Amino acid sequence: MEFGYQQAMSCIFPVAIFATLAVSNVIDIPLLYRYDFILIICLIVQFLMFRTGMETMDELKVIAVFHVIGLALEIYKVHMGSWAYPEEAWSKIWGVPLYSGFMYASVASYMCQAWRRLHLNLRGWPAFMFTIPLGVCIYFNFFTHHFLFDARWVLMALLFVIFIRTSVEFQVNGFKRKMPLVLSFFLIGFFIWIAENISTLFGAWQYPNQGDAWEIVHIGKISSWFLLVIVSFIIVAQLKHVKRSKT
Incomplete structure (x- = not known):
């Protein structure tokens, strides 16, 4: 029960976006394009979470980084x-509405919230000389696979090698639990895939096969989210490590 509650509280930002x-998919917004309305709500939610103390300044900085990373990826993917x-919007850049960056930022928000609420601790975290290059390679593979070899399966194999001894500890009602970190990557990626299906059903964006009617997102996308979650987690983990080393 406590674990579910803390997970739900960690998902406030994603839930706000889904809502x-x-x-906005079923009602008309007066004087505003739908995408612009979504952007305004995301900004308001972000502001309220910071002002009420639900997110710290450090967490806000992490979320801002994810917004930029996500927006850059979105612009490239839409171009390709x-x-x-x-849909039309005033807040579009090269065909991408600015609210799209908040969908990536909401993943960062979940990670930061869950990290703090569940008192996460990493055991056997690899040296940054392995994690940083892996994260960079995974991120750029999302760009380069359009014209070079898609290295996702090679990267996933490296991932298992690098993180095979890494586990994540969390506390629930004062009791410590742990699971293999790779398993947590998969679980988060799977639930993001479910969220992606809900988002496309609500018209957040559209895949080529969804032009005439909505279809379930290809299950192969789980591997993409699995890898993107790793990039996200590496960034959050490294920033947490840097902050801890300064205290």
């Missing part, structure tokens, strides 16, 4: 035709 997508944002 906004759902509401991987997916599209078909």
Whole structure:
């Protein structure tokens, strides 16, 4: 029960985005394009979470980094035709609405919140000389696989080698639990895939095969989210490590 509650509280930002997508999909927003309305709500939620102390300044900085990383990826992927944002908006840059960066930022928000609420601790975390290059290679593979070899399976094999001894500890009601870190990567990636299906159903964006009617997102996308979660986690973990070393 306590674990579920803390997980739910960690998901406030993603839930706010889903609720906004759902509401804006069924009602007309006066004087605003839908994507612009979603952006305004995301900004308000972000501001309220910071002002109420639900997110710290350090966490806000991490979320801002993810917003930029996610927006850059979105612009490239839309340019390459991987997916599209078909609706009009004032807040579009090269075909991508600015609210899209908040969908990546919401993943960072979840990680930061869960880290603090569940008192996460990493055991056997690899040296940064392995994690940083791996994260960089995973991120750039999302760009380069369009014209070079798709190295995702090679990167996943390296991932298992590098993180095979790494586990994540968390506390629930004062009791410590742990699981293999790779398993937590997969679970987060799987639930993001479910969230992606809900988001596309609400018209957040559109894959090429969803032009005429909505279809379930290909299950192969779980591997993409699995790898993207790793990039996200590496960034958060390294920043937590740097902050801890300064205290």
